[in-house]
Structure formats: C-alpha cells, structure tokens
Amino acid sequence: MQHSDEQRQNTLAWHETLELHELVAFQSIGLMKIKDAIGKVQDSQLKKLYEQTIQDLEANLKELLAFYSMTPRGEVDERRLDNAFYAGDLLAFAKTAVRNYAIAITETATPQLRNVLTKQLQKAILNHAKVYNYMYKNGYYPSYDLEKLLTNDVALAKKALSMPY
Template identity: 55%
Template sequence: MSLDNNRNTLAWHETLEVHELVASQAIGLMKLKAGIKNVRDSQLKRIYRKSIQELEHNIRELVQYYPSAPIQPQREEPRQDQSGFQAGELLSFCKASVRNYAIAITETATPVLRQTLTNHLNRAIKSHGDIFHYMHSKGYYPAYDLGMLLKNDLNNAERALTMPYE
C-alpha cells in the first residue's frame, strides 16, 4: 500500500470512513462466520463462503491503511465479554435503519406514509442514540479518542479474521 507522494498520512475524514468500513465489515464477518453452520442449502452456503472470503480480503486491505492514520493505534488484548460486540451489532443495525428510512422518505409521495416513515425514522434515531451512549459509557465506542477507536477496530478485525467457521 502506498499513499500519494505528497502525503504520508490519511486525512481525518478518510480515516473515519475507513474506521466505519472496518467496524461494520468486522461485525458482518463475525455474523456470517457464526451463521454459516446453520445454512443448509449448498448454493447459499457457497455464497456465504464467497462473502466471507471477500470480507476477509476487504478488511485485510483496509487495515493496511491504519499505520497511515493521523493517530497511531496500538493493538491490545481483545475483551472476552461479548457485550461490546453485541452492542456494536445493534449500533450497526440502527445506523442502517436510519439511512434506510431517510432514503425511503425521499421516495415517498403519500403524506400518511411519509408521516409513518418519519415516525419510524425518529424512533430509529433515538435507538441509535441509546445504543451509542451505552457503548460510549462502557468504553466500547471511544468516539472522542481516535487512537482508541482505531485500536478497537484492529482488535475486532483480528478477531473476525481469525474466527473459525464451519
């Protein structure tokens, strides 16, 4: 991996985008690896395997950019408690819900449906805030400490990449 000749570090906003991708893909990878054993259809199982391999490839490529982040994360021993992972999974779901409802609202012409979706969006925003504040208070999401945030990403990425499946 080589950065632009004029820069040897990522910009802050690029770093945060890479963080979002690594964080969500690591959670998705762990979910796929945990769930593949329950897939009975052989064609679907092949698709799961391919998705697992693609996510592993993506994560490996993205974590190569972490040494170029404006703050250098240090790896540490991952926590044994599953609460951080479970909370991250819910946070990821809530964030996707907010995005999905916001997009759906822009496609809605019927006023009563638009209001229903707006109500759902507001509940999704509240749920996202609730889980974010829980994670932040427990130290699972150090949103104001980029070094810790990236360190958590590397730990979760390593956990996802080394997690056995099948």
C-alpha cells in the same frame, strides 16, 4: 500548515481515517455474523455464496488493516470485545434503520405513510442515540479518541479474521 508529498503518502487524512474506521468496523461485525451463520445454511449454492462472501470480507479486511499503520494506535482490552461486538452490531442496525427510513421518506407520495415513516424515523434516531450513548459510556465507541477508536477496529478485525467457520 503545508504537508510534503512524503507526509501525504505516509499519513491518512482525518476524513479518510474515519471512513476506514466505518468500513473496518462494519465488515468485521458482518464477517463474524456470517461465519457464525454458515453452519446453519443447508442449501449448497447459498453456502457457496456465504463462503465467497467470507473470503471477500477477509481479503477486504486484510487490505484495509494495512492502512492502520498510517494512523495512531494503542492498546485494547480484549475482555470487552464480546459486549463491544454486540453493541456495535446493534449500533450498525440502528444507523442503517435511520438511513433506510430517510430514504423511504424521500420516495413517499402518500401523506399518511409519510407521517408514519417520519414518526418511526424519530424513534429510530432516538434508538441510535441510546445505543451510541451506551457504547460511549462503556468505552466501546471512544468516538472522541481516534487512537482508541482505531485500536478497537484492529482488535475487532483480527478477532473476525481468526474465527473459524
């Protein structure tokens, strides 16, 4: 099926839509955590770094959310956002752990260390699967329903943007 230039300019491709989802979810969770933590930062220079990061993430999210009008959207249940946030944060941690172990293994020259890292990578993969399955079962990560997935992203980003700090 051929798409006209106008269709291509007004509709995101599936692969870029999924990348957009990953960026918005990751930055929304990060923004919420940073806004929550800034009050505990005592060092003025570090506090300025936190403030700049908040401003940058807010600007990023606002720019990225503008592209959601080019994707399908629907309703989201606001009551589920807190559990979804914590589960999403855990999923991001689990995903990053898998990536970090995989990278570390490629840098390992010592067989004993490689064996330990490989064992721990397998545990990280299983943990990721458990967290993902929890999120999927509870409707926090509707990975087979793009409309719901993107709607959840918008709600999470709006919540992160509206948080005071």
